Amino acid sequence: MAKHWADFQYEIYLQGMTGSVPRLPTDLTRLEELTEQRLGQGPVGYVAGSAGSGSTAAANRAALDRRRIVPRMLRDVEQRDLSVEVLGRSLPAPLALAPVGVLSIMHPEAEPAAARAAAAQGVPYILSSASSTPMEEVAGAMGDGERWFQLYWAKDREVTASFLARAKAAGFTALFVTLDTPLLGWRPRDLDRAYLPFLHCVGTANYFSDPAFRAGLAKPVQEDPQAAVRHFVGMFADPAKTWPDLAFLRENWDGPIVLKGVLHPDDARRAAEAGVDGVVVSNHGGRQVAGSVAAADALPRVVEAAGDRLTVLFDSGIRTGDDIFKALALGARAVLVGRPYAYGLGLDGQAGVEHVIRCLLAEFDLTLALSGHSRPTTPSADDLTEEAR
Ligand SMILES: Cc1cc2nc3c(=O)[nH]c(=O)nc-3n(C[C@H](O)[C@H](O)[C@H](O)COP(=O)(O)O)c2cc1C
Numbered sequence: 350m351a352k353h354w355a356d357f358q359y360e361i362y363l364q365g366m367t368g369s370v371p372r373l374p375t376d377l378t379r380l381e382e383l384t385e386q387r388l389g390q391g392p393v394g395y396v397a398g399s400a401g402s403g404s405t406a407a408a409n410r411a412a413l414d415r416r417r418i419v420p421r422m423l424r425d426v427e428q429r430d431l432s433v434e435v436l437g438r439s440l441p442a443p444l445a446l447a448p449v450g451v452l453s454i455m456h457p458e459a460e461p462a463a464a465r466a467a468a469a470q471g472v473p474y475i476l477s478s479a480s481s482t483p484m485e486e487v488a489g490a491m492g493d494g495e496r497w498f499q500l501y502w503a504k505d506r507e508v509t510a511s512f513l514a515r516a517k518a519a520g521f522t523a524l525f526v527t528l529d530t531p532l533l534g535w536r537p538r539d540l541d542r543a544y545l546p547f548l549h550c551v552g553t554a555n556y557f558s559d560p561a562f563r564a565g566l567a568k569p570v571q572e573d574p575q576a577a578v579r580h581f582v583g584m585f586a587d588p589a590k591t592w593p594d595l596a597f598l599r600e601n602w603d604g605p606i607v608l609k610g611v612l613h614p615d616d617a618r619r620a621a622e623a624g625v626d627g628v629v630v631s632n633h634g635g636r637q638v639a640g641s642v643a644a645a646d647a648l649p650r651v652v653e654a655a656g657d658r659l660t661v662l663f664d665s666g667i668r669t670g671d672d673i674f675k676a677l678a679l680g681a682r683a684v685l686v687g688r689p690y691a692y693g694l695g696l697d698g699q700a701g702v703e704h705v706i707r708c709l710l711a712e713f714d715l716t717l718a719l720s721g722h723s724r725p726t727t728p729s730a731d732d733l734t735e736e737a738r
């Protein structure tokens with residue numbers, strides 16, 4: 350019989366017969382608290398935090414919780430295949446690791462450890478351009494793993510061009526352009542501690558090692574790290590960009606381009622007209638617009654607008670296997686997960702990230718089967734019911 354992701358469940362029980370239990374909880378919602386106990390409030394506040402009073406992050410969860418699965422019976426779910434095609438690649442399951450910057454605040458092995466975990470489990474890793482490690486080093490850690498690159502679209506054209514050229518040379522195939530962060534959102538949890546993580550990784554980070562970025566500094570990074578961070582904050586994103594500017598990226602990137610942070614169906618239509626390949630329906634895990642629509646509530650309308658012109662991915666609030674099922678039933682091809690793997694990294698390095706991937710996919714595999722499906726492409730709105738708000 351084919352190996353299923355759900356086999357992880359019995360692997361755990363069978364190891365229990367020799368007295369061993371998992372090092373981390375299998376309910377991933379417990380990881381935040383454990384990470385805070387281990388690493389303290391500054392780093393975990395940054396990762397866990399969100400915009401304003403946290404209403405968008407809460408709405409993301411509520412929109413997924415409000416939708417309930419209506420399981421179907423007697424549909425032969427013995428042989429299951431979780432693979433999906435995304436951006437011309439066959440993925441072993443509908444999951445990728447979301448771009449999460451500055452991971453050295455979680456663990457000294459940072460992005461390379463997360464990337465190795467993704468590669469070991471066959472899941473794509475989307476490297477943040479705000480990585481605390483130069484992209485070439487992360488790529489070198491990944492072996493054959495699927496490498497996707499996330500771009501903050503800098504004010505400075507030379508910096509953007511340098512990032513695209515470096516990403517291409519390092520073997521990254523798809524480009525995820527994040528649109529929802531032309532400015533940093535209002536994040537009280539970080540503001541109250543005056544905690545901005547970039548000073549903590551100024552010596553190593555991807556930006557600070559970039560030749561085009563360094564060319565814009567009056568003094569070397571090591572001589573004046575605060576000035577380097579100030580320069581970064583002023584140029585990493587560009588609030589003046591508009592849709593026609595996308596032509597520059599299309600001309601300078603050969604592979605698939607995906608726009609991350611689309612919530613309105615008209616923006617999905619514009620994305621299709623601009624000739625990009627996909628969108629991520631996302632509100633950045635609730636970190637940007639306080640009071641924003643919940644990502645899962647925005648998903649069906651974007652899927653409808655995209656039709657078959659765009660691949661629609663989803664993130665913001667995925668914590669369990671049933672969340673993945675619901676996102677697919679609402680029309681997403683695959684999902685990204687952010688904070689849970691950052692906590693896994695903080696608690697147990699590469700092994701912690703692998704644990705998070707395996708738990709999510711084992712639970713998803715079981716949810717799929719127990720709901721009457723054997724393929725991730727078959728759940729639909731018909732499998733869900735929506736409870737009153
Ligand atoms: C600490 C942290 C850093 C992030 N850094 C980036 C980033 O550099 N680029 C980006 O596009 N998104 C970034 N995101 C957003 C994630 O890619 C993703 O959209 C979000 O985490 C999904 O929500 P979830 O954490 O609830 O899974 C970051 C999120 C967190 C929590």
Ligand SMILES: CC(C)CC(=O)C(=O)O
Binds near residue numbers: 450479530
């Ligand atoms: C603003 C970025 C540099 C990092 C990010 O995307 C985030 O903290 O959500």
